[in-house]
Amino acid sequence: MLELRLVQGSLLKKVLESIKDLVNDANFDCSTTGFSLQAMDSSHVALVSLLLRSEGFEHYRCDRNLSMGMNLGNMSKMLKCAGNDDIITIKADDGGDTVTFMFESPKQDKIADFEMKLMDIDSEHLGIPDAEYHSIVRMPSNEFSRICKDLSTIGDTVVISVTKEGVKFSTAGDIGTANIVLRQNTTVDKPEDAIVIEMNEPVSLSFALRYMNSFTKATPLSDTVTISLSSELPVVVEYKVAEMGYIRYYLAPKIEEDEEDKA
Amino acid sequence: MGIKGLTKLLADNAPSAMKEQKFESYFGRKIAVDASMSIYQFLIVVGRAGTEMLTNEAGEVTSHLQGMFNRTIRLLEAGIKPVYVFDGKPPELKRQELAKRYSKRADATADLSGAIEAGNKEDIEKYSKRTVKVTKQHNDDCKRLLKLMGVPVVEATSEAEAQCAALCKAGKVCIVSSVLISGVLLTVYGVASEDMDSLTFGAPKFLRHLMDPSSRKIPVMEFDVAKILEELQLTMDQFIDLCILSGCDYCDSIRGIGGQTALKLIRQHGSIETILENINKERYQIPEEWPYNEARKLFKEPDVLTDEEQLDIKWTSPDEEGIVQFLVNENGFNIDRVTKAVEKIKSAKNKSSQGRLESFFKPIASSSVPAKRKVCLL
Numbered sequence: 001m002l003e004l005r006l007v008q009g010s011l012l013k014k015v016l017e018s019i020k021d022l023v024n025d026a027n028f029d030c031s032t033t034g035f036s037l038q039a040m041d042s043s044h045v046a047l048v049s050l051l052l053r054s055e056g057f058e059h060y061r062c063d064r065n066l067s068m069g070m071n072l073g074n075m076s077k078m079l080k081c082a083g084n085d086d087i088i089t090i091k092a093d094d095g096g097d098t099v100t101f102m103f104e105s106p107k108q109d110k111i112a113d114f115e116m117k118l119m120d121i122d123s124e125h126l127g128i129p130d131a132e133y134h135s136i137v138r139m140p141s142n143e144f145s146r147i148c149k150d151l152s153t154i155g156d157t158v159v160i161s162v163t164k165e166g167v168k169f170s171t172a173g174d175i176g177t178a179n180i181v182l183r184q185n186t187t188v189d190k191p192e193d194a195i196v197i198e199m200n201e202p203v204s205l206s207f208a209l210r211y212m213n214s215f216t217k218a219t220p221l222s223d224t225v226t227i228s229l230s231s232e233l234p235v236v237v238e239y240k241v242a243e244m245g246y247i248r249y250y251l252a253p254k255i256e257e258d259e260e261d262k263a
Numbered sequence: 264m265g266i267k268g269l270t271k272l273l274a275d276n277a278p279s280a281m282k283e284q285k286f287e288s289y290f291g292r293k294i295a296v297d298a299s300m301s302i303y304q305f306l307i308v309v310g311r312a313g314t315e316m317l318t319n320e321a322g323e324v325t326s327h328l329q330g331m332f333n334r335t336i337r338l339l340e341a342g343i344k345p346v347y348v349f350d351g352k353p354p355e356l357k358r359q360e361l362a363k364r365y366s367k368r369a370d371a372t373a374d375l376s377g378a379i380e381a382g383n384k385e386d387i388e389k390y391s392k393r394t395v396k397v398t399k400q401h402n403d404d405c406k407r408l409l410k411l412m413g414v415p416v417v418e419a420t421s422e423a424e425a426q427c428a429a430l431c432k433a434g435k436v437c438i439v440s441s442v443l444i445s446g447v448l449l450t451v452y453g454v455a456s457e458d459m460d461s462l463t464f465g466a467p468k469f470l471r472h473l474m475d476p477s478s479r480k481i482p483v484m485e486f487d488v489a490k491i492l493e494e495l496q497l498t499m500d501q502f503i504d505l506c507i508l509s510g511c512d513y514c515d516s517i518r519g520i521g522g523q524t525a526l527k528l529i530r531q532h533g534s535i536e537t538i539l540e541n542i543n544k545e546r547y548q549i550p551e552e553w554p555y556n557e558a559r560k561l562f563k564e565p566d567v568l569t570d571e572e573q574l575d576i577k578w579t580s581p582d583e584e585g586i587v588q589f590l591v592n593e594n595g596f597n598i599d600r601v602t603k604a605v606e607k608i609k610s611a612k613n614k615s616s617q618g619r620l621e622s623f624f625k626p627i628a629s630s631s632v633p634a635k636r637k638v639c640l641l
Contacts, residue, residue, distance in 0.1 A: 044619050115583035122282070126620065127627035170632055208617060234623050 001032055002066055002092040005059035006052075009088035009103065011024045011221070018218035018239070019048050020072040021260045022145055022211075025121050031065045034245065035090075038125060044145040045210045046148035047126065047234075056244020058087075060223060062181040068099055071120035078114040092118075128250070133228035133236070135162035136202040139182065140193055140223040141239065145216035147180050154178045157254060162205070162229060167197055192223035206254040212237070215249040260261060269509060272522035273486070278496035282485045290342030291619045293576075298347040298416070299397055302405055304511045305330025319594040333407045335414060336604055339557075339611040345604060346576055347409055348426045349402055351419045354561055357513055368394055411586045413579040442536060496598045497529060499552075503562045504555075513558035515550045535559075581608045 005011055019026075019037070026039035034053040039045065054060040082088055082103040089102040096118075103112040147169050151158050155171030155178070162168075166183040185195045215237045218226075222239040229235050234250040241247060273281060309317065309330040312416035316328045316552035338345045378386035409416050492502055508525035520528070532538045535555050542549075577630035583605050587616060590596040 019380060040620060042285060044621060045617055047620050047624075080551060126624040126625045128624050233625075234618075250620065250624075252620050254616045255618050 001061065001063045001094060002090070003061040004030070004035060004090045006056075006088050006090075007058045008242065009082050009086040010108075011233050011244075012088050012251075013041075013082060013084070014218075015050060015052075015147050015241060015247065016072065016076045016079050018215075019050065019219060020076045021214050021217060022046060022048055022074055022249075025069065025071050025119060025123075027067045027069045027121050027123055029065070029067050030062045032062055033214055039123065040126070044060045045208070045252050046254050047128075049246075049250070050130070050241075050243040052241060053245050056242065059089075064094065065090065066094065069119040070099065070116065071119060074116060081112065081114060131230060131233055132200075133233070134199070134203045134230045135228070136166050136198045137162065137168075137182075137227045137229075138142075138194070138196040139167075139227075139256065140195075141216075141219045141222055143182075143195075143227045144227070144237075145219045148209060148212045148216050149184055151178055151180070152213055157205060157206050158209050158210055158212060159206050160201070160227070160229060160235070162197065162199050164199060165204045169252075199236045205229055205231065206234060206237060207251050208254065211251050212251075215251070218247050221247065269506065269522065272509065272526065273491060275523075275528060277491045280487050280490035280494055282487070291344075291617060293344045293346065294338075295346045295348055295417075299350045299402070300404060301334070301533060302331065302393065302397050302401050303325045305334075321596075322445065325594050325596075327397075327401050327595075328404055328408055331408055332412075332590070332604065334613070335409065335412060335445055336607050339414075339608055344578055344613070344616065346415045346417060347405070347408065348417045348419055350402070351421050351426075354421055354513070357422075361512070368396060408589060410588075411582045413581045413612075415576045415578060417576070464529065495526065500563075501529050501533065503559055505529045507535065507555050507558050508564070510539075510564075511558060513561055514554050517547050517549055519547050555570075578612075580612065 001219070017074040019039075022041050023039040023164060024042070029038075030034050032054065034051055034056075036052070037048070037050040039048055042223035054062075077100055079088070082101070083105060085106045086103040086112050087106070089104070091100040091102065092098070098115050098117055100112045101116070103114070104110070146156070151171040153167060154175065156169060159170045160167065161170070166181050168181045171177065182195050182197075182199045188194050218239040221241055226238045227235060228238070234252045237249040237251070239247045305327045306324070309326040317324065317329055319325050335345060371390045374399055375387065375390035375394055378390050406416050417426060488499075492499060495502065497505065497506075505522075505525050507514065508516060508520055508528065509522045528538045528542070539549065583602075586605055587598065587601055590601050591598045
């Protein structure tokens with residue numbers, strides 16, 4: 001038996017919007033700690049990891065660990081039927097083959113039940129080790145989204161370099177090149193507008209902008225985004241989901257061809 | 264060719280060991296391809312109409328070049344890194360099988376001339392396909408083309424299939440030890456072939472339909488040996504025995520025993536020896552000279568190259584001038600098409616530099632219980 005009641009239903013709607021373009025089908029895992037998902041895109045380049053901790057739900061009941069396979073496109077269709085102020089409850093029975101989304105209007109005068117068929121999804125779960133990152137950049141999420149969008153009009157790969165000067169996003173394409181440098185800036189009126197750069201070691205990595213752009217679909221969830229980089233690891237782009245959890249996107253870097261030839 | 268009826272046997276008895284995969288999902292993978300089998304397919308399919316085939320001005324067949332060129336570009340564009348493995352000298356035991364194929368071809372040639380006389384179009388096409396033989400010239404042409412394209416070629420000492428599997432196995436070992444550190448050469452992810460021998464040679468992962476034309480839209484089928492053994496509840500040695508009993512290229516099988524019976528017998532008795540002791544010899548005629556032990560040895564210890572020096576697997580930039588010279592000037596390909604294709608190779612090279620997450624994170628077992636259990640209706 002599973003019953004999760006989320007007062008701020010719009011969060012779930014936004015969560016779905018931010019992952020459905022990257023992943024078609026995925027297993028949602030429910031345990032006593034929370035409601036989570038880990039899924040890779042079909043080419044195994046990007047991974048999304050979602051956690052909504054149980055404390056964030058008004059009511060959270062999960063009798064035993066359960067994994068529910070869902071088509072995210074279909075789930076999104078159903079969640080779109082919920083109003084932005086609605087309370088969303090997710091319900092499922094052990095061994096059942098459906099999940100129910102219940103939408104309650106704030107005034108409790110309308111209750112809608114949407115039942116969706118579950119799928120049997122065979123997916124690999126990757127173990128992600130806790131790592132110390134060489135550089136961590138925190139910045140306004142809409143600024144990051146803007147940069148990715150702008151750069152993708154010029155080229156298809158972004159090089160992100162962190163030095164003591166700041167963080168540089170650069171690209172090159174047929175029509176020319178672009179460089180955007182952000183400097184640390186903590187003297188702002190609102191804390192979410194700050195740009196905070198923690199650099200332990202300088203790094204420079206290349207990524208496909210196509211994926212970065214799809215990560216920025218999570219921008220409505222959070223005012224800030226945290227980008228963690230290490231030269232030997234995939235980048236992590238993290239958006240906090242209110243006080244209750246996070247969406248983390250992992251993206252494998254592009255590898256310099258020369259290095260491989262030498263090897 | 265290969266192991267008789269193995270695909271069906273596996274589909275019936277080990278369904279979860281077979282996975283349908285999208286072609287695109289193999290991007291970034293190094294894949295060993297059985298070249299001879301591919302060339303054979305190209306000669307049959309590419310640009311054929313009746314007995315007519317694609318030829319250059321001198322009248323030499325170029326179907327294999329056309330096929331190899333386009334199909335390889337398709338792999339490269341998908342970010343796959345192919346290694347082509349060519350057959351070496353066939354093992355002694357295969358002589359008999361090869362002689363059979365030779366005589367079939369001779370029959371087909373006779374049938375073909377009959378059909379041409381009778382003017383039956385369907386028959387002409389049918390029989391002319393059967394007369395196809397991959398010659399040394401075809402192989403050499405393809406090797407030259409691949410080298411120009413910057414795609415590595417491995418010449419097996421004996422069976423290409425066995426060599427592919429060996430590459431794959433070696434890769435498996437390297438993956439654990441040192442891929443990320445030193446980028447050891449032999450890290451081929453899967454073996455692509457239409458011949459089911461690969462499994463018996465112990466390729467850990469095996470793909471079918473990878474080389475099929477995109478127009479057919481057939482998903483790639485991935486076989487996982489560890490899972491097959493788990494589902495069939497056999498050891499690798501027993502699996503090899505099963506394949507020999509089902510019928511392989513190296514020796515006859517017992518009349519009246521097909522895949523299903525063979526599986527039952529192996530499960531019951533454990534090995535060919537014990538089966539022979541217990542089987543009803545009246546009902547099943549065991550061939551008088553049955554070199555199953557030699558066949559077994561060929562599967563278990565095939566004659567393959569393992570020296571890293573000889574297996575120089577490297578993907579390099581294409582030699583544009585060389586390709587144009589070979590395909591356009593010598594074989595009458597359209598220059599515009601060839602230059603466009605070379606551009607594709609170059610841009611694909613760029614794409615293949617995208618890393619995969621699995622090279623950083625390793626799969627772990629999930630602890631959750633699926634809400635929906637797969638219900639088997641059969």
